[in-house]
Amino acid sequence: MSPQALKLAGLWLVRALLLALVFTLIQPPPAPPIVLGPPQTVVTRHPIVCTHTRVTDEVEAWKILRTFEMVRQMGAPTITEYFPWAYYEARRGEYNWLHADVRIDYARNQGLTVIARLGGIVPEWARKPGDLAPDDPQAIHTLLPEERFDDFGEFVYQFVRRYAGRVRHIIIWNEPNVTLEWGFRPVDPEAYTRLLRLAYARAKEADPTVNVLGGALAPTLEPATSELALNDLLYLERMYAAGAGEAMDALAVHAYGLRFPPEEPPAADALNFRRVELLREIMVRFGYGDQPIYITEGGWNDSPRWTHAVRPLARIEYTLRAFQWAESNWPYVRAFCIWAFRYPAPQRSYGDYFTLVTPEFTPKPIYEAIREWATK
Amino acid sequence: MGDKVSKRRWTADGGQWLGVIVFAAVAALAMIWVASQQREEDAAWARIRLTGVLRVATDASYPPFSAVDENGDLFGFDIDLAEALGRRLGARVEFENIAYDALLAAVVSGRNDVVISAFIPQLDKLHEAAFTRPYFVSGTVAVVKEEGGRKKEEGGSWADWARGQRLAVEYGAGGDVAARQWARQFAGQQAAGVTVLPQPTAQDALLTLVNGAADAALVDAVTAYEFLRSQPGLALAGPPIEPEPYAIAVSARSRELLPALNRALTEMEADGTLPDLRAKWFGEAAR
Numbered sequence: 001m002s003p004q005a006l007k008l009a010g011l012w013l014v015r016a017l018l019l020a021l022v023f024t025l026i027q028p029p030p031a032p033p034i035v036l037g038p039p040q041t042v043v044t045r046h047p048i049v050c051t052h053t054r055v056t057d058e059v060e061a062w063k064i065l066r067t068f069e070m071v072r073q074m075g076a077p078t079i080t081e082y083f084p085w086a087y088y089e090a091r092r093g094e095y096n097w098l099h100a101d102v103r104i105d106y107a108r109n110q111g112l113t114v115i116a117r118l119g120g121i122v123p124e125w126a127r128k129p130g131d132l133a134p135d136d137p138q139a140i141h142t143l144l145p146e147e148r149f150d151d152f153g154e155f156v157y158q159f160v161r162r163y164a165g166r167v168r169h170i171i172i173w174n175e176p177n178v179t180l181e182w183g184f185r186p187v188d189p190e191a192y193t194r195l196l197r198l199a200y201a202r203a204k205e206a207d208p209t210v211n212v213l214g215g216a217l218a219p220t221l222e223p224a225t226s227e228l229a230l231n232d233l234l235y236l237e238r239m240y241a242a243g244a245g246e247a248m249d250a251l252a253v254h255a256y257g258l259r260f261p262p263e264e265p266p267a268a269d270a271l272n273f274r275r276v277e278l279l280r281e282i283m284v285r286f287g288y289g290d291q292p293i294y295i296t297e298g299g300w301n302d303s304p305r306w307t308h309a310v311r312p313l314a315r316i317e318y319t320l321r322a323f324q325w326a327e328s329n330w331p332y333v334r335a336f337c338i339w340a341f342r343y344p345a346p347q348r349s350y351g352d353y354f355t356l357v358t359p360e361f362t363p364k365p366i367y368e369a370i371r372e373w374a375t376k
Numbered sequence: 377m378g379d380k381v382s383k384r385r386w387t388a389d390g391g392q393w394l395g396v397i398v399f400a401a402v403a404a405l406a407m408i409w410v411a412s413q414q415r416e417e418d419a420a421w422a423r424i425r426l427t428g429v430l431r432v433a434t435d436a437s438y439p440p441f442s443a444v445d446e447n448g449d450l451f452g453f454d455i456d457l458a459e460a461l462g463r464r465l466g467a468r469v470e471f472e473n474i475a476y477d478a479l480l481a482a483v484v485s486g487r488n489d490v491v492i493s494a495f496i497p498q499l500d501k502l503h504e505a506a507f508t509r510p511y512f513v514s515g516t517v518a519v520v521k522e523e524g525g526r527k528k529e530e531g532g533s534w535a536d537w538a539r540g541q542r543l544a545v546e547y548g549a550g551g552d553v554a555a556r557q558w559a560r561q562f563a564g565q566q567a568a569g570v571t572v573l574p575q576p577t578a579q580d581a582l583l584t585l586v587n588g589a590a591d592a593a594l595v596d597a598v599t600a601y602e603f604l605r606s607q608p609g610l611a612l613a614g615p616p617i618e619p620e621p622y623a624i625a626v627s628a629r630s631r632e633l634l635p636a637l638n639r640a641l642t643e644m645e646a647d648g649t650l651p652d653l654r655a656k657w658f659g660e661a662a663r
Contacts, residue, residue, distance in 0.1 A: 302548065304596055305494060306476060307437045312548025313576050348498045350476070362557050365548040365574070 034061045034106075042111045044075035046374045048327050050115075050337035051356065052080040052297055056087070058344045061102060066361055067342060068110040074356070074367060075374025078113045078335045080171070080296045084121035085155050086141065092125050092151070095158055104166055115213070115296060115335070116163070118156060118199075119144075119173040120181075126151050127183075143183025149195050153202040161206035169211045171252045171296060172199045175218040177235040179228055187230045189238035193247070196239075200247035213294055214244055216252035217279075219271050233268060233278055240286035250291050250334070253279055255298035255322075258308045262322035273298070273322055280332065292332050297339040298322075303350035316369045323373070338370075420489045421632040430467040432458045433488035435476040440598075440657045441494040441622075444473070453657040457511060458492045460649055461624075464640040480505055483627045490637070491625035506628050508637045510621030511650060512662075514597045516550040518613035519585060519604070525592065528614030535561055537613065539568040544581040544590035547574035550618055551581070551594025579603065585610070598658070605659035612661060 051071060055064045071079055081103060088095055107114050121141045126148040144152060160170065175181040176192040196214045203212050217236060222229040257264075257273040266274040276293065283289060299322075301308065302315040310318065319338065326333045342357040356367040363371075424430055434442045434454055442454040450471055462469035474482050479495065482488040484504045494514070497507035518537070520526060528537040538558040545552040552574055559570040575581040578595035582603045585593040593600075597616055604610050624641075626634050644650040654662040 304598070305438060305496075307435070311577065312546060312552070316548050347500070348496045358553065362553060365552050365556065368556075 034065055036065075036106065036109045039109055040069075040072055040111045042072050042075065042077040044077055044374050045376075046075065046323060046327065047077050048323060048333065048336050049074070049076040049370065049374045050078040050080065050295075050335035051076050051341040052082075052337045052339045053341045054082060054343060055103060056082040056084065061106075063344070063361075064103060065106045065110075067357075068107050068112055070357060070361065070363070070367075071112060071341060072110040073375075074371040076370075077111065078115065078337065079107060079341075080115040080117055080337045081107070082117045082120065082174075083159065085119055085126075085152065086121040086123040088159070089123055089155055092123070097162060100159075100163075104163055108166060113169070114167050115169040115171060115294060115337070116159070116167050117171040117174055117216070117296065118159060119152065119171075122148070122152075122183075140184055142181050143185070144195070145183075146191060146194070149198050152195065153198045156199045157202040157206045159206075160203045160210050164207040164210070168209070169213060169250075169294070170203060171213045171216050172196050174216050175254070177217045177220065177230045177232055181218075186227075187235070189230070189235050190242045193239050193242035193244040196244055197247040211249040212247070213250045213252040213296070214248040215239070215279075216254060216296055219254055219256055219275055221269060221271065232275075233282065236279055236282050237286075240282065240288070245283075245286055245288045245291075248288075248291065251279065251283060251288075251293050252296045253293050253298075255295045255336070256339075257298075257300045257318055257322065259310055261314075262318050262325050273318075273325075276326075276330065276333070280330075289332075292334045293330070294334050295326070295336040298336060299338040299354065301350060301353045303353035306350035306353070309350065309353060312365070316366045319366060320369060320373050323370075418630050418632040419486065420483075420627060420630045421636065424465065424467050424489060424633065428467050430458070430462045430465060430469050430490065431488040432469055432471050433474045433479050433482040433491045434458070434471055434493040435479060436473045437476070438494055442492075453512070453653060454492045454494060456653055456656070457650075458490075460644060460653065461492075461637065461640050464643070465636060480625060483625055483630075486627065489626065489630070489633065494622045495625050496620055497623050497625070502628065504628050505625050506630065506634050507623040507625055508634065509641055510623050511641055512622040512654065513616055513619050514622060515616035515618045515620040516554065516594055517597045517600050517616050518551075519582060519593045519595065519600050519610055520591065520613045521585070522609050522611045525611065525613065527611075534558075534614075534617050538562075538570050540570070541591040542571040542573060542589070544573045544575055544584035544593040546578040546581050546595055547576060549578065549596065551596075554617055555594055582607070582610075597662075601658035601662045604661045 053067055053071060055067050058064050083100055088097060088100060104114055122144050127143045128145070173192065173195065177187050179185065179187055200212045203210050215236065217232040218229060219232055220229045221231055224230060224234065253276055255273050255276050258271055260272040262273045264272040264274060266272065266277045268278060276295065280293065283291060300310055300315040300318050302312040303309040323336060326336050338356060340354050342355050343352065343359055345359055346352050356370070357363050434450070436442045436444045436450050440452050442450065442452040445451050450473065458469050472488055479491045479493055480501060483491055526537060526541065528534060535558050538555070539562060543555040545555050552572070555570060555572045559572050562568045562570050573584055573590050575584055578599040581593040581595050584590045586607065592613060594617065624637055626637070641650065651663045
C-alpha cells in the first residue's frame with residue numbers, strides 16, 4: 001500500500017475514533033450507585049399482606065429500591081418476585097447473578113421476605129427438543145424438554161446455594177397447567193411432578209432449610225381435551241397421585257376473584273377467590289393437610305374494558321375483604337400476594353388495571369386503602 | 377476549492393476507496409433488504425381482493441363499541457365502523473366474536489384480517505402486529521358546567537387547571553389517581569388546594585357536579601359522553617387528561633392492508649363519516 005493510501009486509511013481511522021467519541025459523549029452519564037440505608041422493618045397489623053412485585057425487568061436500581069420501599073410502607077412483609085432461568089444462565093454453566101443480587105439485597109434491606117419464583121424463561125441452549133432448531137418458532141421460551149430437566153435442577157441448586165439464608169421460599173415453575181407456560185406442548189402433570197421432584201432434591205441439597213413450593217396453577221375450567229390448559233383441580237389430583245406431595249413443603253396457589261365477591265362460595269365449575277378451598281380439600285385428601293398454602297398471585301382487576309373486571313370501588317372492597325376472609329377462615333394460608341404491585345412500563349391493556357402503583361410510582365387509591373388497613 | 381477536493385476524492389486510491397466500498401456495500405444490502413420486505417406478499421390484502429371479504433375480529437362484550445343484541449346480532453360503533461370500512465374497500469364484512477385476550481392472535485395467525493374492538497395499540501407487540509391511526513380517543517376526561525366552568529387553557533397543564541377546584545371522581549378510578557396527585561402537589565396551599573370528592577360511581581361523580589357540590593367531575597370518556605347526551609349545560613373542560621386511543625390492529629405482515637385502512641380512516645374523518653358515527657353512538661361532544 002502506498003504512503004498516500006496509508007495516510008488516507010489513517011484519516012478514516014481518526015474519523016471513526018472521533019465518531020466513537022461523539023457517541024460516547026452523548027451517552028447518558030452512568031447512574032450514581034445506590035447506597036442502602038440502615039435495614040428497615042415492616043410495620044404491619046396483617047402479616048398476610050403480600051404482593052407480586054415484578055421488578056424482573058426493571059433496569060434502574062433506584063426504581064427497584066423505590067418499589068420495595070413502597071411495599072414496606074404499605075405494610076406487606078412478603079413479596080413474590082420472578083427469576084427467569086434464562087436471565088442468569090444465558091450460557092450453560094456461566095452464571096450472572098448481578099440483577100438478582102440487587103433485588104434480593106434491596107428487598108432484604110427493606111425488611112421483606114422474598115418468595116422466589118424460578119423458571120419460566122428457558123435459556124435458548126436448553127430449549128432444543130430432539131432435532132428442533134433453537135430458533136424454530138416452536139422452540140418458544142417456555143419450552144423445557146424433559147432431557148433438560150437436570151439442567152434446570154442445576155440452576156435451582158445454584159440459585160438456592162447462592163441465596164441460602166437470604167431466600168427461604170422458592171416456587172418451581174409457573175402455571176404448568178397452561179400450554180403457554182409448558183412450551184405449547186400438551187400439559188402433563190406427571191412430567192411436571194418429575195421436574196418438581198428433581199428440583200426439590202437439588203434445592204434441599206443446596207440448603208436443607210429452604211421451603212419448596214409447587215403448583216402455582218392457573219385457575220381454569222379447561223377440560224382434559226383442551227389444547228389450552230387443564231382444570232387446576234384435575235391437574236393437582238394427578239400431581240399428588242404422581243408423588244408431588246413428597247416434593248413440596250407448601251402449595252403455591254393463584255386466587256383471582258374475577259367478577260365475584262371474595263365470599264362467593266366455591267364450586268368445581270366456578271372460578272372465584274374461594275377456589276383455594278377446593279385445592280385445599282385435595283391436599284387434605286392426599287394426606288398433606290399439614291402443609292401450608294401461599295397465594296402467590298391473586299386479586300381483582302378494574303379495567304373498564306375487560307369482561308372479567310369489576311368497578312374500582314368493588315376492587316378495593318373485595319381486596320380488603322379477601323385479606324380478612326383469608327385471615328379469619330384459612331389458618332393454613334401464610335400469605336396472599338396481590339398481582340401485581342407495579343409494571344416498569346404501561347402494558348396498554350387491561351393488565352395495567354391489576355396494579356397498585358403506576359409506572360411513575362403514583363399510588364393508586366387501592367394502594368392507599370391497603371396501607372391504611374394494614375398499618376393503621 | 378470544491379473542484380479540487382472533488383478531484384482528489386475520486387482519484388485517490390487505497391484507503392479512500394475502502395470507505396466508499398463499505399458505504400456502497402451497506403447501502404446495497406439495505407436496498408436488498410427493503411426490496412425483499414416489499415416483495416413479501418400481504419396475504420390478507422391479497423385474499424381480501426380475491427374474495428371480496430374483510431374478516432373482522434371483535435370482542436362483543438363492550439357496549440356501545442361492540443355488543444350482541446337480544447337476537448344474537450352484533451351492534452355498536454365498532455360494528456358500524458367495520459361496515460363503513462368494508463364499503464370503502466369494496467369488501468363484504470364477516471365478523472367473528474372473539475375474547476379480548478385472543479384478539480391480537482387472531483390477526484397474527486391470519487385467522488382474521490383486522491381487529492376492530494376498542495383496542496389500544498400495544499407498543500410491545502409491534503414485532504407481530506401493526507396499528508392504524510386512532511379512530512376514537514377514550515380515557516379520563518374532565519366535565520364542567522358550560523357556564524362558569526373552568527376550561528383548560530391552551531398549552532396549560534391539567535395541574536394548573538385543577539388549582540383551587542373541588543373535583544368529584546369515581547373512587548379508585550383514573551380520575552381519582554390524578555386528582556389525588558394534584559392534591560398532594562398543592563397540599564398546604566390553601567387557596568390553590570385541590571379538594572377530592574370520591575364517589576361510588578362515575579355517574580355519582582357527574583351528579584355531584586350537576587348538584588353544585590363540585591366544580592368538575594373526572595370520569596371515563598364513555599360514561600361522560602353518555603351523561604352529556606341527556607344532561608344539557610355540561611361540557612368537556614378540554615381533551616382527555618389521560619388519552620387512550622383506540623385503533624385497528626392488523627398483522628405486521630399486512631403492509632398493504634394497513635395503508636389502505638389508514639387512507640380510508642383519513643377520508644372518513646375528512647368527509648364527516650367518522651365524526652357522524654361518533655356522534656351517533658356517543659353524542660355531539662364526541663364528534
